[in-house]
Amino acid sequence: MSQNLLEIRQCKIAYKGKQAFDQLSFSWERGQCWAIISASGWLQTAFIETLRGNSVVFSGQISRPFAMDYLEEKSQKKEVNSFRDLMAYVSQAYTFKNKSNLQNFYFQQRFNSSESDEASTVKEYLEDCLGEKKGVWTLASVMELLDLKALKDESLLKLSNGESRRLNLAGGLLKQPKIFLMDYPMTGLDKTTRNNFGGLIKKIQEAGVHVLLTTSAEDIPDGVSHIAELDSRGVSQIWLSNEFPQEPAYQVKKSWDWSLLNELLPPSPSDHQVLVDLRQVSISYGGKKVLDRINWKINPGEKWQLKGPNGSGKSTLISILIGENPQAYSQSIYLFGRKRGTGESIWDIKRPIGFVAPELARFFPANQTCEKVILSGFFDTMGLFKKPTEQQKNLASKWMQFFDLEEEATLLFKSLSLEKMRWALLARALIKKPDLLILDEASQGLDSMQRQLFKETISELSKTYSLAVIFVSHYEEDVPSIVNQTLELQAGKGVLSSKT
Ligand SMILES: Nc1ncnc2c1ncn2[C@@H]1O[C@H](COP(=O)(O)OP(=O)(O)OP(=O)(O)O)[C@@H](O)[C@H]1O
The missing domain is CATH 3.40.50.300 (P-loop containing nucleotide triphosphate hydrolases)
Incomplete structure (x- = not known):
């Protein structure tokens, strides 16, 4: 089993039709948990999408040794077709929809129970995420970990922002990933839940899942071992988390007229x-x-x-x-x-x-x-x-x-x-x-x-x-x-x- 999970070597990368990185290099080893910071949220998303294989790579090389290890191990079970099946991803946007997908007003569908009733419940949603997959995460264990038990029969549309965010993380775990990519996972969480986020990451890692997340320099959770900063060239700086400076590395540069x-x-x-x-x-x-x-x-x-x-x-x-x-x-x-x-x-x-x-x-x-x-x-x-x-x-x-x-x-x-x-x-x-x-x-x-x-x-x-x-x-x-x-x-x- 290779010590290296993933390696990006000198890549020139575009995302959504725009150049993202000129020369991106990044190396992720087993046991490391990364926080990716940047003055540009767009570059952070472009970086995560690159790991997921969703950007255009013009030159350079990306290798994913983790996929080789697990693909060999799992191919007999026919559960995994590509490295993507070994990754889970939570984005910043909530992706829950009601079944009819009619959305005239912003809150109305949520606070009008007849429409909300058309959406799946928390439990149904999680069952869908799990499907036929087998692994360390069960419905019961993710509901326990993310404090969702009391909400299991709630319609998705009735959940508050923080509740939806926790549900997204639970859904990700049920995909039984080896790699869990999280784009600003703490957004919308209240202070107490944010403070406990480090503990959550540690539990996820103890179950053998490698975590990489994007966040702001002010919001690095415990459990993160390495921090990388991005600019349009690529990774501009790397710190061990205990050496990370308290003051943000960048200042407000922009203003309006x-x-x-x-x-x-x-x-x-x-x-x-x-x-x-x-x-x-x-x-x-x-x-x-x-x-x-x-x-x-x-x-x-x-x-x-x-x-x-x-x-x-x-x-x-x-x-x-x-x-x-x-x-x-x-x-x-x-x-x-x-x-x-x-x-x-x-x-x-x-x-x-x-x-x-x-x-x-x-x-x-x-x-x-x-x-x-x-x-x-x-x-x-x-x-x-x-x-x-x-x-x-x-x-x-x-x-x-x-x-x-x-x-x-x-x-x-x-x-x-x-x-x-x-x-x-x-x-x-x-x-x-x-x-x-x-x-x-x-x-x-x-x-x-x-x-x-x-x-x-x-x-x-x-x-x-x-x-x-x-x-x-x-x-x-x-x-x-x-x-x-x-x-x-x-x-x-x-x-x-x-x-x-
Ligand atoms: N239509 C509904 N039916 C049942 N429960 C509901 C409904 N709408 C909201 N709730 C519940 O009411 C509570 C308050 O939700 P609300 O979204 O107002 O909280 P919030 O303070 O905005 O939370 P957050 O900080 O997570 O956004 C939540 O527990 C939510 O599940």
């Missing part, structure tokens, strides 16, 4: 005295109280953080604010001066709100370009289905100029890099000059340079324009400094506080 904001978001007072007023709001699912008598008032221009562990009800609360939770009708909820359930349409509610969540990206039809996605913000639709006016098109061009998206305007939205997608989603949320901007883990998955810029952007946006913000993040360091009030959810109850 803030002076354009005067035109994009000209100063204008809000038309409303109070934007959101929730009075004693409670939401239950099958006897489980997710929100318990929440009171929350948001005035124009206020900057809020909404926090709480995985499954504490943050998304449920947001679904109420953006008009996508059917239980809202029976509650005392005032949105933009109007009581919910008094004949307003879902569009009336959405109009004054800009909303960004990473998963939004997968709700747009495949034929939508970057420009169309941004323009669809005027209509609150997932994609552009109406003809925009010249004025609307001009404004979209100016936002694309601001966020450096001009070259991407006519490219398909789904082909954009993760960071470009995120800026396009922010432009989409802002193009209609909202009163309230809701950012639900909006900078998650971005590299540290881009996260810094995201924070700065939110602060700059609200310098002249009266914009209320709700910022949801499991990462305290991502919260912009202008955010000075907090609603924390704990076991369904809301605790309000303000920073002085």
Whole structure:
């Protein structure tokens, strides 16, 4: 059995039609657990896709001795056809879908039980992942390891982000991999689960699975033995984890032309005295109280953080604010001066709100370009289905100029890099000059340079324009400094506080 698992020698590599690495070399030996960091999330994804055999290699050589060992060992059992069968991969995007695949609104399918019922349950999904494969991981052992037992009969669509992330990891293990590649596996996990992530990696490795993950320099879990940094040439630096410097190796380099904001978001007072007023709001699912008598008032221009562990009800609360939770009708909820359930349409509610969540990206039809996605913000639709006016098109061009998206305007939205997608989603949320901007883990998955810029952007946006913000993040360091009030959810109850 070779000591070497995988070897990349001086490869020139392209990914998704763009050059990724000029001269990539990387060597992975048995017993090593790698964290891959970079100032560019796109390069990290290109690197993982190279290991999976999904990039174009123009020159150089990639060898996968691990596959030879295991293919010989397993070929008698006819379970393995290629090295790909020995690898599991979890991406940053959740890939669960409902059976009919109809997705008109973002949260509605999740909070509307008749549609959710069409999706598989956690157990059914895991059974599918396991299939006929045999190995060390069983349904029971992965559910135990990833704390999924209590959720086994839950529909996939009802899971919170953190719960979905754990399920993705469990599904990966059931493929009985020898190599487990994880693209930013800790995104969406709350602080406690993130802190325990090192222990999880160790258990996975003890079962004979080799782990490589991408992450940010600030988020290297225990259990990682080696760290590599990437740039467009290839691996630029390597550290043993105990020698890794605490300070990130790269600084914020990028900025926008803030002076354009005067035109994009000209100063204008809000038309409303109070934007959101929730009075004693409670939401239950099958006897489980997710929100318990929440009171929350948001005035124009206020900057809020909404926090709480995985499954504490943050998304449920947001679904109420953006008009996508059917239980809202029976509650005392005032949105933009109007009581919910008094004949307003879902569009009336959405109009004054800009909303960004990473998963939004997968709700747009495949034929939508970057420009169309941004323009669809005027209509609150997932994609552009109406003809925009010249004025609307001009404004979209100016936002694309601001966020450096001009070259991407006519490219398909789904082909954009993760960071470009995120800026396009922010432009989409802002193009209609909202009163309230809701950012639900909006900078998650971005590299540290881009996260810094995201924070700065939110602060700059609200310098002249009266914009209320709700910022949801499991990462305290991502919260912009202008955010000075907090609603924390704990076991369904809301605790309000303000920073002085
Ligand atoms: N339609 C539903 N039916 C049953 N349970 C639901 C439904 N929607 C949400 N839940 C449950 O309510 C709880 C709260 O979920 P929610 O997504 O609001 O949490 P969250 O705080 O946003 O979590 P995360 O940080 O992981 O995103 C979860 O345990 C979830 O499984």
